[in-house]
Amino acid sequence: MAKILMKGNEAIAEAALRAGATNYFCYPITPQTEVAEYLAKRMPDYGGVFLQAESEVAVGNMLFGAASTGKRVFTSSSSPGISLMQEALSYMAGAHLPCVIINIMRGGPGLGGILPAQSDYFQATKGGGHGDYRILVLAPSNLQEAVDLTMLAFHLADKYRNPAMIIGDGMIGQMMEPVEFPEKYVEEELPVKTWAATGASGRKPLIIKSLFLDPNALEHNNILLKEKYDQMAKEEVRFELYKTGPKNRILLVSYGTMARICQTAIDALEAEGISVGLFRPISVYPFPHSQLREEISRPNVESVLTIEMSMGQMLEDVERAVAERKPLAFFGRTGGIVPSPEEVIEQIRKLLDAQPAPRKAKKA
Amino acid sequence: MQDINTTFARPEGLTDVVTHYCPGCTHGVIHRLVAEVLVELGLRERTVGVAPVGCSVLAYNYFNTDFLESPHGRAPALATGFKRLRPDMIVFTYQGDGDLASIGMAEIVHAANRGEKFTTIFVNNAIYGMTGGQMAPTTLPGQVTATCPFGRDTALTGMPIRMVELLSSLATPAYLERVAVHSPAHIVRAKKAIKTAFTCQKEERCFSLIEVLSTCPTNWGITPGEATQWLDANLKAFFPLGVYKRPEGMQ
Structure with missing residues (x-):
């Protein structure tokens, strides 16, 4: 169609x-x-x-x-x-x-x-x-x-x-x-929905x-x-990874409309040579805890940034998945204010500035 | 030796279970009347009842029909949802006065006003029974309950709500009648009313509601015998019996 x-x-x-x-x-x-x-x-x-x-x-x-x-x-x-x-x-x-x-x-x-x-x-x-x-x-x-x-x-x-x-x-x-x-x-x-109320005809009454x-x-x-x-x-756990890879220093976690804005921000940073990945839960209950834990556990991920259009609600599920394995940051706008990709980029830059660039691994 | 004929038995519309109702309570009588009517009209096997919250919350154990157990006061909304999807089935709600006239006021008024083609059996005993005898919207002026221990003060809590009168003010066609079940003659009349209500539904005519004045000796704090007298002298005086509305073209 x-x-x-x-x-x-x-x-x-x-x-x-x-x-x-x-x-x-x-x-x-x-x-x-x-x-x-x-x-x-x-x-x-x-x-x-x-x-x-x-x-x-x-x-x-x-x-x-x-x-x-x-x-x-x-x-x-x-x-x-x-x-x-x-x-x-x-x-x-x-x-x-x-x-x-x-x-x-x-x-x-x-x-x-x-x-x-x-x-x-x-x-x-x-x-x-x-x-x-x-x-x-x-x-x-x-x-x-x-x-x-x-x-x-x-x-x-x-x-x-x-x-x-x-x-x-x-x-x-x-x-x-x-x-x-x-x-x-x-x-x-x-x-077949044998639990549906259809009348007690030829069977015992059914109670819902x-x-x-x-x-x-x-x-x-x-x-x-x-x-x-x-x-x-x-x-039924569903999620999407966006531009995650060994070069990510930061992993974003965001869902719904906010995740889409994060994708725009990630694309813009990629053009500058800054690699950021996104973990997007699609099923928020059940929440993809173990899948997120796997992603944040990768050695290249230095910190996790949760972004929501709230004061931090999904953040609690992210905290549970991260379980202090990596530093966790949060950015949220509320009240009907939808953050722009520029605001997201600013948050990512702040985080990158705060953490020293990784030392190149010495060859053995 | 003469043949022994059964002259009185449990109707097919009731399950073989002992009810939990108090001695002198008339819920059992009302259950029986509804069950008899469903069988006599040949409706039992395509009937779904909706139980309320209150003393008759366990009604689903006593009727030999499918049943849904509703949140407090919402039985007319459940009945609406079910009946709209299955107009071929017979749907009734069984509700007390706290359930229907207080917390469920919006649901019953709007279901009646939409002309939902289900039947409501509204049992009015002027008190909350299950929770131990608190004031209901139908509690009479001066009547003592656990939450109006000095008698209902109408200056503070208003007058009792007469539901069939209120519903009969709606322009949508309906069958509305108030009956009582405190004497054999009243029980006969009540059964006729319940049969008319389910006939309205069977013929896909209109919404139907039968208000049944009922006793609650336990929470009224009197004996079953005194309760029937109190109902006759007081409840019936404030809530007059009779047909309040019938659809056009119906006898």
Whole structure:
């Protein structure tokens, strides 16, 4: 299929439809409302359900009810709205229900602003709601990747019977880029959804719940959840290396929109003969801890610079991976301020100036 | 020796489980009425119930139908999501007054206003039962509860909310009726109402809600016998029984 020029929010909406998610519940919030507007027009072609709810609290719980049918369901929102959905996400994680949530993040806390930010990394990757659970989180850095990961999110949500989230920001949502959709979304075959509520006809009643009053039963459910997260950590870690190599003195760690800006900075420095590499987590939960550890452990890497559009959230995962093996620096802008490649370059130069140039290894 | 005929048995719509409800509580009666109606209308095998948070949180163990267990007050949102995707199935929510009239007010009002074609069984006993008898939005003026130990002061907490009256002010068609289950005659009337509500759904007519005045002797602090009298004298006086709304063209 030929490439078409699309706005990020619309491309994500179209990708969801192509992945078979013809059921969407929403509440308007900037900067992602185009997803809803696009689907309001497109959904009738697919014969699916489009419903604008009274609140994000209701949206989350409509997803809960809708996911119980076994059909693919999703919503999109932005930071404050995602907060209101945490109740339902916790229940759905506890009840082993799949769904996809598109979170086009904005700056916070509180009502914050509407401009691009990465302020909800903690909320997305560390559980978000109450209880001992995780959701699978993917972070695209361009629109083609947003399309591909959105489709993948539906597959992974079904595979693990767990909510999956795409985190982007206003840059991903509002920007236009050429994207390409596969003629047909091909995915690995998944088991029949025998867990879906279809009516107790010729079988015993089926109960979809997260309530376990017996502590042994509740612990057992937590163990089942943990087994899924362990499997995700083995099978679903995704990341990209950009211009990493034996000449890198500094390794950047950045994701999403920010990683893309870092790539521009790296290209500019490369033209000057300064070699910097980038480690870009694509799955931020599960986080590629061991893969990052391997990269930072290379002898040429003198220090690690984490760059985020937050005050340092992914930084904590990077710290865990680096585990004091190498000096760690951080640069972050927030509030909707998107750092320019020049700002990134300045940070890299500061770091290079602070650390003496490596001595050439003496020949034996 | 005469043949022994079964004249009273557990309906097919209920599972063979002893409920956890207190002596004198009418949840069991209401469960039975819903279960009987589902079987009589031939709906049981394509029904999904949505359980609330509160005393009837374990309703999913008692009905012989598929069930979802909802967050507090959100049952109408779950029911909306399910029913929209599976309009061929029968969906009902079973909710108490704290669940529906307090924390779930937005969800029930908007589901009713959208005309979602599911059925709500709203059990009103004027108190939070599960948590031990706190004030509900339906607690009567002057009624003593654990969080209004000197009696509900309406100057501070407002008047009890009459849900069917409130919902009947919406312009969207619906079937809305208030019944009680504290006497055999009332139980017969309640069953008719529940049957009408599920018939509305079966015929894909409209949203339907039956408010059932119920007893809570444990948290009212009186005997089961006194509880039926208190309901008749006080609860029924503030929450008048009757049909509040029916869709056009329906008998």
